[in-house]
Amino acid sequence: MKIIVIGGGAAGFFTAINIAEKHPDYQVTILEKSNKLLQKVKVSGGGRCNVTNERNTPSELVQFYPRGQKKLHPLFKTFSTQDMANWLYNRGVETTAEEDHRVFPISNSSQTVIDCFLKLAESNNIQILKNHALVKLELSDSHWVVHTTQEAMNADKVVIATGSSPATWKILKETRLEMTAVVPSLFTFNIKDERIADLQGISFERAQVKIVSTKLVEEGPLLITHWGLSGPAILKLSSWGAYELEEKKYHFEILVNYLKVASDQSRQQFQEYRNLHPKRKVFNYPLFSLPRRFWERMVEYCGISDQIPFGELSKKQVNKLLEELTQGRYQVIGKSTFKEEFVTAGGIKLSEVSLKTFEAKRFPGLYLAGEVLDIDALTGGFNFQACWSAGWVISESV
Known part of the structure; x- marks a missing residue:
């Protein structure tokens, strides 16, 4: 099984790592349009990386999502903020919660999280291709053809995790996926x-x-x-x-x-x-x-x-x-x-995906995670948690 994850950010890496850990026989590739990886992780929390939030009750969590809210309740039951803290701990990253419930690595450095992700990608034989910007996405018979600025690649399943990307939204609209208007949020x-x-x-x-x-x-x-x-x-x-x-x-x-x-x-x-x-x-x-x-x-x-x-x-x-x-x-x-943590409201409509799998309802084998969807949250680790939870669900689904 060949899986291509488009986007070398938080959602992309987390999804790819979990797929590779659960399915060692799968060939997993991450495509990143630039020559830099995990940039939003790097600047999060002023360079400290606000990985998640201490609040763990789904009904409380959804109150921090202006777009998504109640629809995300089952998602946070499946993979919670505590699940994410445990996930990091089991992979060598200890975290601590501050008085305002924001959760950071004990090191107080985003580099700790970046190093963890990069190490896990390497140990799970995930291929990372930089300077591969998506230009076209085609469904051909039973597989997908991913066209980038460098080459065309075949994939059994594709995960779109590019964040707030006008170029990606344009491509997805060409595949007839519906989206809401995109405006700045934070x-x-x-x-x-x-x-x-x-x-x-x-x-x-x-x-x-x-x-x-x-x-x-x-x-x-x-x-x-x-x-x-x-x-x-x-x-x-x-x-x-x-x-x-x-x-x-x-x-x-x-x-x-x-x-x-x-x-x-x-x-x-x-x-x-x-x-x-x-x-x-x-x-x-x-x-x-x-x-x-x-x-x-x-x-x-x-x-x-x-x-x-x-x-x-x-x-x-x-x-x-x-x-x-x-x-x-x-x-x-x-x-x-707000600093360099640019967040948008809007994106691909949640009605276009099954929230149990994050697979596009009309396009089998196409998954979407993170801010490419019409999901955004307040500051405090909530935007990252939506990425982690969706990435986990996708890794279970594929």
């Missing part, structure tokens, strides 16, 4: 505003961000960057609102609550502090555990002198300051890719 918000200018690196433990005139609202850590705002709260919004924000051409308004409390609670806490310390200068005493530089900027922006004590603040000044901290309105004027 991205940060570009904002040019004096309130956050030159404050890059300042973060907030828990903020709430709402996109004006929509139902989109998220809570989580927030980070000021060179270009605007990022962090989990923003990334969750970008993922859930991928299509809605694309329609807005990434120009919209947001409301930001930088505090851990609601507006009414913040007013009460502010007044309590003011009553206790009426002579303290507002500029010198950041409230709500806010970073000092950010507090100073907000006080200045609200027209409050650095010499004014809490007790002398006018009602108008108090209202302005609390409004900026709990309902700050910002204009988003574009997006930026």
Whole structure:
């Protein structure tokens, strides 16, 4: 049996390795369009490789997939996040879960995972061909013909695991596979505003961000960057609102609550502090555990002198300051890719494959795994887990 896996990334390698381990007599080949392998694994988690997530209950896991969700429930029952951690452990890669449930190799290096995959590919006699970009896919009688930029090869079964690849989607559409529109999913918000200018690196433990005139609202850590705002709260919004924000051409308004409390609670806490310390200068005493530089900027922006004590603040000044901290309105004027971890929403429709096997319903012997499908997730190891689970199921199926 000859199996060709197209894509030298996470989904491609994991699928190929599991096929080869279960079927030593199969001839397994990985085709990669570039001269580099496992690039997304390399940059994941800032180079630490966020391999999966500690959450292990399928019903909880699916909540982190804006595209896929309930359809993925049986998949995660078949191969869970704990199964992946065990898979890595049994192959020499120990992992550890952090407080936010993200799972990393103990080495804190993505190279550990890359070395593991490359070693397993070699020990299982998997052939790896670089600079072999897919240009055409044909079903001829009982086998597939894979045309690349280098040669044409025959295969009994083909696995497409190229990730977010416009070229691959074009080829698959030519085979009459249906797909949904593809738009960016994980991205940060570009904002040019004096309130956050030159404050890059300042973060907030828990903020709430709402996109004006929509139902989109998220809570989580927030980070000021060179270009605007990022962090989990923003990334969750970008993922859930991928299509809605694309329609807005990434120009919209947001409301930001930088505090851990609601507006009414913040007013009460502010007044309590003011009553206790009426002579303290507002500029010198950041409230709500806010970073000092950010507090100073907000006080200045609200027209409050650095010499004014809490007790002398006018009602108008108090209202302005609390409004900026709990309902700050910002204009988003574009997006930026989140680090190098580019993720898209959209792809081949899940209705085109059997989710028990990930084989194309209308094209026997053709399997699809990873982001080539209309599956994407929030950050936290969830996108990788969808690759691992689908790859495992495919290896069982072939």
